[in-house]
Structures are given as C-alpha cells and as structure tokens.
Amino acid sequence: MKPAPFDYVVAASPREAVQYLADVEDASAKIIAGGQSLMPLLALRLARPSLLVDINRIPGLETIERISETTIRIGTLVRHRMLCAQTNSPLLHEAARWIGHSAIRTRGTIGGSLAHADPAAELPIVAVATGMVIEVMGPSTQRTVDAQDFFIGTLENSLADDEMIVSVISPLPERWGFAEYTRRHGDFGLVTVAAAEVQGEVKIAVGGVGSKPVRMLESEGLVNDSVTLSGQLIDQAARAAAASVEPNGDFHGSARYRIGLVEELVRRSLRQLGSGQADSEVDWS
Amino acid sequence: MTEITGVDPKGNESVGRAVQRKEDYRFLIGRGHYVSDLRLPGTRHVAFLRSPLAHAKINSIDISSALEADFVEAIFTGESDPFKSVSLIARSALPSYIETAQPILAWDKVRFSGEPIAAVVATDRYLAEDGVELIEVEYERLPTNVSAWSTPAEPLHKEALDNVLLERRFQSGDVEDALAGAEVVIERELISNRQGGNPLECRAGVALFEPGDGTLQFWSGTQVPHLVRNALAELMGMSEAKIRVIAPDVGGGFGTKAALYPEDVAICMIARLMPGTPIKWVEDRAEHLLSATHARDHRYLVTAGFSSDGTLLALKADVTCNVGAYSVYPWTAGIEPLMAGGLLSGPYRLENYDCMVRAVATNSSPSGPYRGVARPASVFAMEAIMDEAARRLGMSTIDIRRKNFIGPQDIPYKMPTRLVDDSGHYERCLDKALELFDLDQFLEEQQRRRGTNEPPIGFGVACYNELTGLGRAASAGPRMPFRTGHDACTVKVNPDGTVTVFSGVTSQGQGLETTVAQIVADGIGVDYDDVQVRIGNTDESLWGFGAFSSRQAVIGGGAAQLSALVVRDKVIRLASELLEIDINDLILRDGKIWVAGEVEPRLSLAEIARVAYLESNRLPDGMEPGLEATRFYDPIRGAFAAGVQIGSLEVDVSTGEIRILKWVCVEDAGRVINPAIVDGQIAGAIAQGIGGAMYEHLIYDGDGNLSTGTLMDYLIPTSGEIPEMIIGHLQFPADNPLGVRGVGEGGTLGPNAVIAGAVADALGILVDQLPVTEGAVWEGLQ
Structure with missing residues (x-):
C-alpha cells in the first residue's frame, strides 16, 4: 500500500499550477490539496499520476468572502472545518459536519471534494442542491461551470486535464434541509439528501443513488408548485423521490433499502426545510 | 469457594488494586517500541506478491523483468529451495483430521486471494512494491468456492476431496428419545459472520541472520514467541539455541498473532539467505484484511x-x-x-x-x-x-x-x-x-x-x-503435539533488593508487565514499584506458550506466584540465620524483614540480597548464593x-x-x-x-x-x-x-x-x- 513513483512540485499560483498540469505530456498530472481522497487512491495504486501539483501553499485560496447579500465565494483550499466554523451558510455548516472525522475535516478542501466527484460525498450534493457555480482556471482560460453540469459520473468531473477549481460561488439558501444516513459515525452516507430553496425555487439533490448527485425533479415540482409545504405534500414528494431513484445495492444495504432511505431522508430534509427553523437547529459548537 | 466481598485487598497488598500500569508511561510519551520502530542499519524491506485469484494453477512465474530493475535487490519464489521444501502442516492426532500443507510461497497453485507467491527485497517498501508489479504470473483459473455449506466445485487439497478437513461428533444420552418426549421442539438455522481480529498494529517482523555465529534473531509482533522459536527451528533445520524470538511492544493481537504465518517463515528464510542483512516486513491494512486469519x-x-x-x-x-x-x-x-x-x-x-x-x-x-x-x-x-x-x-x-x-x-x-x-x-x-x-x-x-x-x-x-x-x-486445541497447560517464570531479587522477573507471558496491550509485577510484589513482600517484569524474549524467559485462551493470568500468574514464594522462603531463611531468629517469627513485607509484633523492621531486603550475592562468607552452610527461583505452573x-x-x-x-x-x-x-x-x-x-x-x-x-x-x-x-x-x-x-x-x-x-x-x-x-x-x-x- 505505497504509491507508485510520481514527481512532485509546489505551485505558487493557480496559473503556475495549471501550467504544470498542461506541461505534462501524458496528461496524468493531478492536483493535490488536502489529499484525503487522493492519498488512499495513490496508496492503493488505483491512481498513478506522473506528477502531483501541490496547491496548498498558493495564497488567497483559503478564504470565504461575502460577495452579495445572497452569495459567498469559497476559495478552493477552504477546509471542511472552516465550513463548519463559518456562519454565512448554515447548510454548508451542517453538511460539512457530516464529512468524515475531525482529522479529515482539518485537511480536506471544498475544491478537492468537488473535483473528486464522489457521488456519496456531502459537498457535491449541496453544490447541486444550492446551484453552486464553480470557477475554473486553465493555462489560458477562465470559465465557470454550474454544479449541475460539473459532475459527470463516479469520480468524473468536467474539468479539462489542465484545469483546476479556483473557487466556488455558493448561493445562500433561504430555507434548507439536510439528512444523511451513515452506518457509522463519519462514514460516507448510504443516502444523503440536501434540499435548498434559492430565490424561491427548491432543489433537492440525493447522493448515494447514482453515479453523481441526482436531482429529484418530480419532488421538486410538487414542492415548487405548492404554496404551502404540508405534511401530506412532503410525504408525496418523498414517495415521488423514492419512485424515481434506481440505486445499486451492495453489502451495506440493498437497493430496496436505499430506496426506503431516500423516501425517509427526503421526508426529513423537506420537513426541516419547511419548518423554517433550520437555522436555529444548527449546533454552532 | 466463598465469594470475595467487601474491600479487597484488605492490607497493603498490590493484588486487587488498580495500580498505575508499568507500560502506560512509555506509551503515553511515545516511547513504546514496536517491531516497525526497529531501525537496524542496512535494513531491507520485503513486499509480497499476493495472488489476485482465489483458486488457480500457477503455470509460470516470470521474475526476469523484475530482476532487471536496478532497485530490486532480490526476489524469492516458492519454486526453489529452501521455500519449496518447507510447508506449514498443523498436526493433530484426532482420527478424522486430515493434514494438509500450506506453502511458504505458493508455487503450484493458489488457494485464496491474497496468498503470498513471491517476496521482493528492496531498500524501502515503496521500491519493493514497484518490484512486485514487475513480476508476471500465468494463472489457470480453477472453480472457486467460498461458502462452507455449498457443494464444493473443486477440491482445494488432494488429501480432502470433499474439502472437509475434520469432522467430529459429540454424543451423550439419547437425543431422539428426548426430543420425542419434548413439549416444544425448536429448529433454527443460524449463521454468523466472518470477521478478523484487526489489531491496531498489523503483523510485523524483522529477521536478522548473523553470519558470525549462525544465529537468527526474529523480532515479531507475535503472541507466542516460544512456540515460534520452536517451530522455526524445526522448519529451518536450526538449533533452538541459535534462534532468538523477541516480541517487543505489540499493538493488539486478539488471536490473530497467535499463529505462525508463511510470511513469518519467509522473512526468516530470506534473512538466512542474505546473512547480515536485517529483513523487515510490516503488514499494511489491506494485506491484513486479505491474508491474516x-x-x-x-x-x-x-x-x-x-x-x-x-x-x-x-x-x-x-x-x-x-x-x-x-x-x-x-x-x-x-x-x-x-x-x-x-x-x-x-x-x-x-x-x-x-x-x-x-x-x-x-x-x-x-x-x-x-x-x-x-x-x-x-x-x-x-x-x-x-x-x-x-x-x-x-x-x-x-x-x-x-x-x-x-x-x-x-x-x-x-x-x-x-x-x-x-x-x-x-x-x-x-x-x-x-x-x-x-x-x-x-x-x-x-x-x-x-x-x-x-x-x-x-x-x-x-x-x-x-x-x-x-x-x-483440558488443553486448548485438538490433540496437537503439544499441551499448552503450563508456563514458567523466573523471579530474581537483585543485589540491591529490587526484583527482576523473567516471565513466559506475552502482552499485546493487556498489561501483563503490570499484572505479573503485582503478583510477584505480593508473593515476595516487596513494593510494586521495585519489581520489573521482562517478557517477550525467548533468551530471557525459560518458557511460555503465550497469550491465548484467556490463560496468562491463571497460568503465567500462577508460575509467577510460585516462583515468588520460593524466593520469599529463601529470603526469610537467610534472614533467620543472619538474625538468629526463628523463621516462624519473621515477616517479609514492604521489602523489609520484621519480627512479629515489633514496630521497626530489622533488616531490609537489600541487606539480605547483598549477603546473598556479595558476601558468601555470611551465608549459612549449604546455602547457595543468589536469590532466584524458576517454577512452572499448570492448573x-x-x-x-x-x-x-x-x-x-x-x-x-x-x-x-x-x-x-x-x-x-x-x-x-x-x-x-x-x-x-x-x-x-x-x-x-x-x-x-x-x-x-x-x-x-x-x-x-x-x-x-x-x-x-x-x-x-x-x-x-x-x-x-x-x-x-x-x-x-x-x-x-x-x-x-x-x-x-x-x-x-x-x-x-x-x-x-x-x-x-x-x-x-x-x-x-x-x-x-x-x-x-x-x-x-x-x-x-x-
């Protein structure tokens, strides 16, 4: 369980980092930030990059700034524990608390989590539910990608080989709900649900049921078409969600069980969203 | 037996108290010493090529491109001696038991995914793993069976065509008759889940063959160092006198480390083939889940x-x-x-x-x-x-x-x-x-x-x-060629009155240094802090089967107690001669000799020990110098x-x-x-x-x-x-x-x-x- 040989460079700026990526002929360079997903893949030799570009020492990427009344910009190197500590977005605070264990949260970064594109990870699900916009840089380009379009499949994103995430624009939802079921404290969720209302529109994203976070379009329609979020409507939306997913089963839980969890966790997240009390439920400690 | 109730201990004994563990301080300040902490000059690291298939014939193992790599120092496979001629055969005299052989490195056939096939030696583990990737094995898949209650597709061992290695019936009374007369008959099929011990420290070993005197030292995270020495001598054709097995601090065992594994034997054999070079293998978690028991x-x-x-x-x-x-x-x-x-x-x-x-x-x-x-x-x-x-x-x-x-x-x-x-x-x-x-x-x-x-x-x-x-x-295990009923312990009072114990017990975190020290302290009548316990070294302690079957407090503890009492007797006999007071009037407590009923002690244990070791002229006729005893105990x-x-x-x-x-x-x-x-x-x-x-x-x-x-x-x-x-x-x-x-x-x-x-x-x-x-x-x- 030791990585195959690779070269290692420390980048001083995003531009330098992506230039390193571009300069590698076999296009197998990788950015390393917190390393919480990449290091195990390296150790198991499931990832064999020829070059690791360390971006941890690039200044300015570890900040959260309020850019408008309803949005924040989060630097790619912002650690999960900083998401836990910030007070702008209670939803991000809550979701980040569910990520791994404290050692993982201390190192892992938002850019790393999004780029890694694990379909069960918390931040990609929140990104899709809140409609985050991902700011991407290449050697000669700068562009933005909607979270919805960023995730392509399991551990697959839409970055070109020479691009990196620099920051994300994160809308602050008016109301939100978050529910996750893990077998143990700190595990990836068997099913994770984020529901967020941004500018009056509710989106629901579910993780653990496909190769990327999956939007519950029918449930969203039910919720968005209704003036009030009654218990009956929530049940209806939860059932619609369950009916729309086709998860794979494994030894952690059968497909049927995961569908059952989708129903229950969509119900819980919508109740939390509907209660409007999500903010006050946050444990800020 | 009467239940012990109320305060125990009643006096100032150590047994019965939650004394500070001897081990804790070094663990807490990061000075524990595990096999992976051992850094001998010139150490070479081993990585094993493990079978990716669960059941297959091995048609060929090609190590040529691995040998060409400049970072690979040596490669060993099971096709050649000494590996080919040695296998692990667990023996039992039970009539229905079928003996089968486990190769050190599989060469004709692999029987489970993760089975070791080749060992690569390099200056560090990274390079050794790079070398493993260069070995090419040609397999021929065989039907695989992982369930013990489904029809076997293909025998694993030619000795057991139905894959049944042992069958035994326990019978007493008349079950059918009793069931016929029962008011309620329950029938259930119950299945339990495969698990592993997963100690925090996985398996680990360092082997060093010293060409100067032909000795093999094997530092191993084992629960059973004496058994390991015994087995290595037999398997490697060496004298036990020339093998020393040392189990330093061990980070959990739970039985997983009570077996002798092919990897253990492999690194010892490699060490012998590379005299003077310390050979180190530290198992990682992936290997542990795959190939530890x-x-x-x-x-x-x-x-x-x-x-x-x-x-x-x-x-x-x-x-x-x-x-x-x-x-x-x-x-x-x-x-x-x-x-x-x-x-x-x-x-x-x-x-x-x-x-x-x-x-x-x-x-x-x-x-x-x-x-x-x-x-x-x-x-x-x-x-x-x-x-x-x-x-x-x-x-x-x-x-x-x-x-x-x-x-x-x-x-x-x-x-x-x-x-x-x-x-x-x-x-x-x-x-x-x-x-x-x-x-x-x-x-x-x-x-x-x-x-x-x-x-x-x-x-x-x-x-x-x-x-x-x-x-x-009632020995553990099925009529094996050894009976695990006894352990030995040596208790030695040093010339300054402190006590060193060489116990056959081993510890994987359960505090045996402490437990044995408490027993010996009370057995002799000295302060717990004055007792040092040395364990896990076959050159130091006479004999111990090791940690399994919840046996060490009873058996190793019993041996410690018996040895301590013998030493105590000698101390009192010597004190009696020196003081010219009847032994029945003397008490050894807190490292001092007291005369019954008196307020002040007459002699310290240190004074008596000094006589025993340094002033033989003051010893009574017929008494040997020294204050030491070794006893076995078997319950x-x-x-x-x-x-x-x-x-x-x-x-x-x-x-x-x-x-x-x-x-x-x-x-x-x-x-x-x-x-x-x-x-x-x-x-x-x-x-x-x-x-x-x-x-x-x-x-x-x-x-x-x-x-x-x-x-x-x-x-x-x-x-x-x-x-x-x-x-x-x-x-x-x-x-x-x-x-x-x-x-x-x-x-x-x-x-x-x-x-x-x-x-x-x-x-x-x-x-x-x-x-x-x-x-x-x-x-x-x-």
Missing part, C-alpha cells in the same frame, strides 16, 4: 427440545465452520468447530446432546483463533434457542435461563462433552446484571412506548461460560468464568437504525488482580463483540475476491458506536494459586446474542443471520 464464518443447524416447564431436554446440532484455505498453524482447522461443539450448551444443564461439527476448506483466508474462539457464534445460537423456547412456552427469557442454569450445587458439573464446569455462578451473575440493568424500569418504558409513535425498544440477554486458563487435562484443569450481559436498544423503524441504550455485563473473574485492567479487558471485548454483531463482516464475492478489502467497507465500530457500559463483578476464587479466572475473551461472547435477542424483543423479528445491520432490520420490517 479470519474467523467466525459458521452455520448452526440446531434442534432443541424443551419440557413444558422450560427444561432443556435435548440438543441436536450440525455445525459447519468455514476454515478457509489452510489448516491454521499450529492450531489446526479444528480450533473453531471443536470449540463450538464442545461448549455449545454453555451454562445450561444438559444430558442429551448430539452435535456434529466439521471444518470445511474454502478459497478464503485461513480461519484462526480470534478472541472468544467460536463462542460468540455458538452463544448466539444457544441463546437464540433459549429465547425462542421461552416465547413458545410463554415464559420470560429470564425465567427459562434460570430454569436451566448449572448451579453451585451441581459443581463440579460434567458437561455432555465431558468438560468439567467448576463455576456454576450463572444465576448470581444474572441476578446482579438484572439489578444493574433495572429490568422493571425497562419493561415499564417498553410498555409505555407501545401504542405511541416513539421508537420501539427491546432487551436481550446472553449467559455464557468462558473456559479459561486451560491446564494439560491441570481449566477455570470456568461465568458471564452475563444484558443490553437494551431502540429501533428507528423508518431507517432500521439500532441505538443501544444500555449495556450491562457481570462476570466472575475470580479474584481480580487489577480492577482497571479487568474492566478494560471486558469493555474492549464487548466493543469488539458489538463490532461483530452489527458492523464487521468480511465478504467475498462469488469469484473469491474480498469485497471488504479496506476499512471503508470492513466497518470497525468507533467510540461513537459503542455505548457506555456498566460492569459488575463477582469474585468466586478459582482453584489455582491466585484464585483467578481469565477475563480476556468473555466480553466478546455476549453481544451477538444480546443484539439479536433485543431486536427480536423490540420488533418480533427473528435474527437468523449476523451481523444485525440497519438494512437487515429494515428489510425485516417491510
């Missing part, structure tokens, strides 16, 4: 008959244990099935018993000893039967157990398997556990919740006996330790989530040497048992690939999953010098039965298969 993969087909008053009349069982690809060395494939059949009826009186047990080889990692050996599964099976009989008879699950307990009046009780129970204190354990659990309050709350929307709650109970400290008459039989666990849980019916509410354990540890260590053993064992009951499951797919190959999929509980525990003790001294009973394993025996029983109580769902996961609970509710 597994356990607990069993199926129980049980039929039991009860009379209308709940009396257990007959028990009939067919037990199949998946023993993996090889018969674990030196314990044999019999270790789990024989334990399962030998103790299935547990703490219950039984006359009519008919139990067939078998060990079946499959294409999976070999099964070996794991804390509790077989009984977490067999207790689960037996207690499921008791619970269901109670339901069928309309009795409480508590009453039916009371009805059937072996009691103090039955002692010594000969079980139908001829094991002799010397305890019988099960009902006392149960009473105390019920009191600590507060069953009435629980039942009231359970009743209150019925008909509300609150999560349903249930409670489960497990009653068991742990056969500990086995002497020669002949074993000491049964009674135990009861009761737990309650609530179930979130929408997700199947189980939340443990309360956990109580009461065990009879006999006389407790160190209460903190005993409680730690019990709590740790329960935590491990809960892991097995709810989370830990080694799963192979149909092709024999391990699906749970990392700790992301093999779920070990964290402190977040383990409840607070209430631990109570009974102290009925056992019949050995210290009155102790083993407590190392008992805690693992309860959780399967408690969780399964509590889920059944809460939801009315019968648990037939472990682990009890939220998914299984949820499915059961649909």
Whole structure:
C-alpha cells in the first residue's frame, strides 16, 4: 500500500499550477490539496499520476468572502472545518459536519471534494442542491461551470486535464434541509439528501443513488408548485423521490433499502426545510 | 469457594488494586517500541506478491523483468529451495483430521486471494512494491468456492476431496428419545459472520541472520514467541539455541498473532539467505484484511427440545465452520468447530446432546483463533434457542435461563462433552446484571412506548461460560503435539533488593508487565514499584506458550506466584540465620524483614540480597548464593468464568437504525488482580463483540475476491458506536494459586446474542443471520 513513483512540485499560483498540469505530456498530472481522497487512491495504486501539483501553499485560496447579500465565494483550499466554523451558510455548516472525522475535516478542501466527484460525498450534493457555480482556471482560460453540469459520473468531473477549481460561488439558501444516513459515525452516507430553496425555487439533490448527485425533479415540482409545504405534500414528494431513484445495492444495504432511505431522508430534509427553523437547529459548537 | 466481598485487598497488598500500569508511561510519551520502530542499519524491506485469484494453477512465474530493475535487490519464489521444501502442516492426532500443507510461497497453485507467491527485497517498501508489479504470473483459473455449506466445485487439497478437513461428533444420552418426549421442539438455522481480529498494529517482523555465529534473531509482533522459536527451528533445520524470538511492544493481537504465518517463515528464510542483512516486513491494512486469519464464518443447524416447564431436554446440532484455505498453524482447522461443539450448551444443564461439527476448506483466508474462539457464534445460537423456547412456552427469557442454569450445587458439573464446569455462578451473575440493568424500569418504558409513535425498544440477554486458563487435562486445541497447560517464570531479587522477573507471558496491550509485577510484589513482600517484569524474549524467559485462551493470568500468574514464594522462603531463611531468629517469627513485607509484633523492621531486603550475592562468607552452610527461583505452573484443569450481559436498544423503524441504550455485563473473574485492567479487558471485548454483531463482516464475492478489502467497507465500530457500559463483578476464587479466572475473551461472547435477542424483543423479528445491520432490520420490517 505505497504509491507508485510520481514527481512532485509546489505551485505558487493557480496559473503556475495549471501550467504544470498542461506541461505534462501524458496528461496524468493531478492536483493535490488536502489529499484525503487522493492519498488512499495513490496508496492503493488505483491512481498513478506522473506528477502531483501541490496547491496548498498558493495564497488567497483559503478564504470565504461575502460577495452579495445572497452569495459567498469559497476559495478552493477552504477546509471542511472552516465550513463548519463559518456562519454565512448554515447548510454548508451542517453538511460539512457530516464529512468524515475531525482529522479529515482539518485537511480536506471544498475544491478537492468537488473535483473528486464522489457521488456519496456531502459537498457535491449541496453544490447541486444550492446551484453552486464553480470557477475554473486553465493555462489560458477562465470559465465557470454550474454544479449541475460539473459532475459527470463516479469520480468524473468536467474539468479539462489542465484545469483546476479556483473557487466556488455558493448561493445562500433561504430555507434548507439536510439528512444523511451513515452506518457509522463519519462514514460516507448510504443516502444523503440536501434540499435548498434559492430565490424561491427548491432543489433537492440525493447522493448515494447514482453515479453523481441526482436531482429529484418530480419532488421538486410538487414542492415548487405548492404554496404551502404540508405534511401530506412532503410525504408525496418523498414517495415521488423514492419512485424515481434506481440505486445499486451492495453489502451495506440493498437497493430496496436505499430506496426506503431516500423516501425517509427526503421526508426529513423537506420537513426541516419547511419548518423554517433550520437555522436555529444548527449546533454552532 | 466463598465469594470475595467487601474491600479487597484488605492490607497493603498490590493484588486487587488498580495500580498505575508499568507500560502506560512509555506509551503515553511515545516511547513504546514496536517491531516497525526497529531501525537496524542496512535494513531491507520485503513486499509480497499476493495472488489476485482465489483458486488457480500457477503455470509460470516470470521474475526476469523484475530482476532487471536496478532497485530490486532480490526476489524469492516458492519454486526453489529452501521455500519449496518447507510447508506449514498443523498436526493433530484426532482420527478424522486430515493434514494438509500450506506453502511458504505458493508455487503450484493458489488457494485464496491474497496468498503470498513471491517476496521482493528492496531498500524501502515503496521500491519493493514497484518490484512486485514487475513480476508476471500465468494463472489457470480453477472453480472457486467460498461458502462452507455449498457443494464444493473443486477440491482445494488432494488429501480432502470433499474439502472437509475434520469432522467430529459429540454424543451423550439419547437425543431422539428426548426430543420425542419434548413439549416444544425448536429448529433454527443460524449463521454468523466472518470477521478478523484487526489489531491496531498489523503483523510485523524483522529477521536478522548473523553470519558470525549462525544465529537468527526474529523480532515479531507475535503472541507466542516460544512456540515460534520452536517451530522455526524445526522448519529451518536450526538449533533452538541459535534462534532468538523477541516480541517487543505489540499493538493488539486478539488471536490473530497467535499463529505462525508463511510470511513469518519467509522473512526468516530470506534473512538466512542474505546473512547480515536485517529483513523487515510490516503488514499494511489491506494485506491484513486479505491474508491474516479470519474467523467466525459458521452455520448452526440446531434442534432443541424443551419440557413444558422450560427444561432443556435435548440438543441436536450440525455445525459447519468455514476454515478457509489452510489448516491454521499450529492450531489446526479444528480450533473453531471443536470449540463450538464442545461448549455449545454453555451454562445450561444438559444430558442429551448430539452435535456434529466439521471444518470445511474454502478459497478464503485461513480461519484462526480470534478472541472468544467460536463462542460468540455458538452463544448466539444457544441463546437464540433459549429465547425462542421461552416465547413458545410463554415464559420470560429470564425465567427459562434460570430454569436451566448449572448451579453451585451441581459443581463440579460434567458437561455432555465431558468438560468439567467448576463455576456454576450463572444465576448470581444474572441476578446482579438484572439489578444493574433495572429490568422493571425497562419493561415499564417498553410498555409505555407501545401504542405511541416513539421508537420501539427491546432487551436481550446472553449467559455464557468462558473456559479459561486451560491446564494439560483440558488443553486448548485438538490433540496437537503439544499441551499448552503450563508456563514458567523466573523471579530474581537483585543485589540491591529490587526484583527482576523473567516471565513466559506475552502482552499485546493487556498489561501483563503490570499484572505479573503485582503478583510477584505480593508473593515476595516487596513494593510494586521495585519489581520489573521482562517478557517477550525467548533468551530471557525459560518458557511460555503465550497469550491465548484467556490463560496468562491463571497460568503465567500462577508460575509467577510460585516462583515468588520460593524466593520469599529463601529470603526469610537467610534472614533467620543472619538474625538468629526463628523463621516462624519473621515477616517479609514492604521489602523489609520484621519480627512479629515489633514496630521497626530489622533488616531490609537489600541487606539480605547483598549477603546473598556479595558476601558468601555470611551465608549459612549449604546455602547457595543468589536469590532466584524458576517454577512452572499448570492448573491441570481449566477455570470456568461465568458471564452475563444484558443490553437494551431502540429501533428507528423508518431507517432500521439500532441505538443501544444500555449495556450491562457481570462476570466472575475470580479474584481480580487489577480492577482497571479487568474492566478494560471486558469493555474492549464487548466493543469488539458489538463490532461483530452489527458492523464487521468480511465478504467475498462469488469469484473469491474480498469485497471488504479496506476499512471503508470492513466497518470497525468507533467510540461513537459503542455505548457506555456498566460492569459488575463477582469474585468466586478459582482453584489455582491466585484464585483467578481469565477475563480476556468473555466480553466478546455476549453481544451477538444480546443484539439479536433485543431486536427480536423490540420488533418480533427473528435474527437468523449476523451481523444485525440497519438494512437487515429494515428489510425485516417491510
């Protein structure tokens, strides 16, 4: 369980980092930030990059700034524990608390989590539910990608080989709900649900049921078409969600069980969203 | 035996107190010394090529491109000597046992995914792993079988065409007759889940062959250094005098490190082939999950008959244990099935018993000893039967157990398997556990919740006996060529009056340095702080079988006590001569000699030791210099330790989530040497048992690939999953010098039965298969 040989460079700026990526002929360079997903893949030799570009020492990427009344910009190197500590977005605070264990949260970064594109990870699900916009840089380009379009499949994103995430624009939802079921404290969720209302529109994203976070379009329609979020409507939306997913089963839980969890966790997240009390439920400690 | 009650110890003895552990300070400041901490100059690292296939013929192994790599120093395969001519053959004289051979490095055939095939030596582990990737093996796949109760597709060993390595029937009374007369007959099929010990420190070894004097030193994270030395000498054709095995600090074992593995032998052989070069192998977690011993993969087909008053009349069982690809060395494939059949009826009186047990080889990692050996599964099976009989008879699950307990009046009780129970204190354990659990309050709350929307709650109970400290008459293991009933201990008073102990026990974190020091301190009559204990070195201690079967407090502790008493006698005899006072008037206490009734001591132990070592002119005629004794101890039989666990849980019916509410354990540890260590053993064992009951499951797919190959999929509980525990003790001294009973394993025996029983109580769902996961609970509710 030791990585195959690779070269290692420390980048001083995003531009330098992506230039390193571009300069590698076999296009197998990788950015390393917190390393919480990449290091195990390296150790198991499931990832064999020829070059690791360390971006941890690039200044300015570890900040959260309020850019408008309803949005924040989060630097790619912002650690999960900083998401836990910030007070702008209670939803991000809550979701980040569910990520791994404290050692993982201390190192892992938002850019790393999004780029890694694990379909069960918390931040990609929140990104899709809140409609985050991902700011991407290449050697000669700068562009933005909607979270919805960023995730392509399991551990697959839409970055070109020479691009990196620099920051994300994160809308602050008016109301939100978050529910996750893990077998143990700190595990990836068997099913994770984020529901967020941004500018009056509710989106629901579910993780653990496909190769990327999956939007519950029918449930969203039910919720968005209704003036009030009654218990009956929530049940209806939860059932619609369950009916729309086709998860794979494994030894952690059968497909049927995961569908059952989708129903229950969509119900819980919508109740939390509907209660409007999500903010006050946050444990800020 | 009378129960020890009130304050113990009564005087200033060390035994009975939670003294500061000798080990803790060095661990806490980061100065523990494990095998991987050993950094000898010129060390070379080994990485093993492991089979990616579960069952295949090896047509060829091509190491040519690996040998061309400049970073590869050496490659060894099983095709050539010395590897080819040596194999691990676990021996037993049981008539139905079939001996099979485990190669050091597989060369003609691989039998499980993860089996070592080649060893690559390089200056560091990274390069060694790079070298492993350059080896090309041509395999020819063979049909694979990972289940012990499905029809075998292809024999693993030519000696056992049906893959059955051992079959034994335990028979007593007339089961069919008794079943015919039973009011209620219960039939169940119960399956327990494959698990592994997963100590924090995986396996590790450093081997150094010294060309100057032809000696082999082997630092190994083993639980059994003397057995390892004995086996290495035989396997390598060396004299035992030229082999030294050292087990330094070891980070957990749980039985996993009580086996001698092919990798151990391989690195010793490589060391001999590369004289003067330290050869190091530190197992990583992926290797551990794949190739260290597994356990607990069993199926129980049980039929039991009860009379209308709940009396257990007959028990009939067919037990199949998946023993993996090889018969674990030196314990044999019999270790789990024989334990399962030998103790299935547990703490219950039984006359009519008919139990067939078998060990079946499959294409999976070999099964070996794991804390509790077989009984977490067999207790689960037996207690499921008791619970269901109670339901069928309309009795409480508590009453039916009371009805059937072996009691103090039955002692010594000969079980139908001829094991002799010397305890019988099960009902006392149960009473105390019920009191600590507060069953009435629980039942009231359970009743209150019925008909509300609150999560349903249930409670489960497990009653068991742990056969500990086995002497020669009840020795662990199936008629192996050695009897593990004894250990030796040397106690030496140094010239300055301090004490050094060379004990045959080993420690993997359970504090044996402390425990032995407490025993010796009291045995001689010196301060605990003045006793140093050295363990885990075959050149220092005379003999010890090591850590398994909850034996060391009883056997190693007994040897320490006996040796200490001999030394104490000599000290008093010498003091008597020096003081010219009758030995019967002298007391050795706190390292000083007192005359009975006097306020001030007459001599210090240091003064006496000085005479013994430095002033032989003052020794009485005929007395040898020195203050030292070595004694063996063998308890002949074993000491049964009674135990009861009761737990309650609530179930979130929408997700199947189980939340443990309360956990109580009461065990009879006999006389407790160190209460903190005993409680730690019990709590740790329960935590491990809960892991097995709810989370830990080694799963192979149909092709024999391990699906749970990392700790992301093999779920070990964290402190977040383990409840607070209430631990109570009974102290009925056992019949050995210290009155102790083993407590190392008992805690693992309860959780399967408690969780399964509590889920059944809460939801009315019968648990037939472990682990009890939220998914299984949820499915059961649909």
